Amino acid sequence: MQRDRKPKFAIISILLTFGAFILFVLATIVDPLSTYSNILMVAGLALLAASWGVYFIGGRSLQRAEVATENVITVIGCKGCDIREERPFSEGDYVFKEVGPCKKCAGTSYIRAIYAIPIKKD
Amino acid sequence: MPRGSGKPQKLAAISYIPWLGDFKLEINISTISILLNIVVVNMVNPVGQGLFPTGNDLSSIILNILWVVFFFSMILLFNQRLQIWTYQRNVEKATIKLQMLADKSREEALKSVQKYAQENIDIRSQVTSFLDFFTIEPVDRDPFGVLNRLEHLLDNRRDRFKAFVAQIAPKAGKAEAANTEDILEAAMALNFIFKVVRHYLILGKKTKSLMIFVQLDMQLPLIMKMAEAYFNAQKTFSAGKPIGDGLGPLVASKLMFGQPKRVIAEDIVCSEVDISNRKAYVLKAEGPGGLLGKPGEAVKRLVEDMGGKVARIFMVDASSKLEGENTGEVVEGVGAAIGDPGPEKYKIEEVATKYKIPLDAIVCKMDLEEALTTMKKEIVEASEIIIEKIKKAIVERTKEGDVVIIAGIGNTIGIGQ
16 A cells, blocks of 8 residues: 555655754764754754655545546447537437437437546646 | 567666565564563663673673574564464455455445335345345356356346346436446456455464465455456446447447448347458447346357358457556467357357367457456557458458458447447
């Protein structure tokens, strides 16, 4: 399931952890000035908390139920001519259903095809 | 970029990052343990000698020992607990999502059935209890006649489904009743998936078994994909839209368009079509309801009625694609292209073998979700390619005056004839 996480959150989490580690190491190096050491320590802890926050909260978007979004098209044709019309699918449509007289000739219109075109998500 | 090949190439490198996913938490926890040590060292010894005190005084020695003990205790003693916690957390999240999908699909099924139910009758309890309906597979330790027994059980199951739908949705016509059966099937599948995953989650918690969680976690991406496919399929069934699996019936419908039809087996219609001076018997499930029919029985009856004088049998069906293959790719082969549990396939193979009739298979590639959800444009376009291939194959592989059978296999929801 962890493989579902967005890569950018993994990178941010790791970078924040690495930053925290550097700050902690710096805190140990500058010990003669304990004030700076403590500030660095607090900053490091904040980065660490942010790293965990990004890891646990930021990557959750892919865990939510994804609702399929698609645009379903009904293609109308005629038995007597080569007219072709497209309209959105409406309930009750099915392929080869007769849908009344043709607009162009005296033939009978029917549904030639029904298909889905996926809508791209951002 | 080839059709249907997922994410753009430029993201290929970055997509390897999730490979770190299985180790990320361990990395974080290891880092935390190291950093906590640093915190402890600095709190105890704020003006001391840093991360690893090198002095010979007692406090430095004690701090170094504490550091080592703490680090190794995290690695050796709590390692498995931490792993169990990680995997358990993933499985729990997936189970919650599966429960949500199962609940939503039950509500969707109720909503669909309610349209055709009698007023003032509560169908909730009936539908909810029917979602646990099961079928016990026949014993196969003695395989003799196992397919006959399986067919008998499948017939029983279908009859029970039809009777249940007729009982709760008496206002539904034939097509609506067939669609309602499909809607219930999808809800049952989701209910079953949720219950199985929940079972292993609880079992893993009870036994504290890392292996149960690891196995479950590794399979979760595929399980979730399947569950989402069924969930989306249910919406398609509710609207009565044609699905990807309807490719076979679509091809057959196009071939038999405008010709008289007759019912030749349970829920199967057939037309006689002339293709390049050959007589073709084209058959499919009777649409536009969500039916599969008994195409095996239909092919068997046709061949037997003609005394086996059939030059070739062409079968058209949807086929599961391998990752990397394109949706809508048309591939030819030999054999009975039908994905039933066994009985229908067996009948076709048996009658073809008995009369030495060549079996040609033409399939269109798609994945599970595409097979169960609204038919994609690529699949509609593939139907035209398949018709051309069939016509070409008939001319090349049969003689004028021959008889051929063309069977469009699949769920015919949203496809009339």
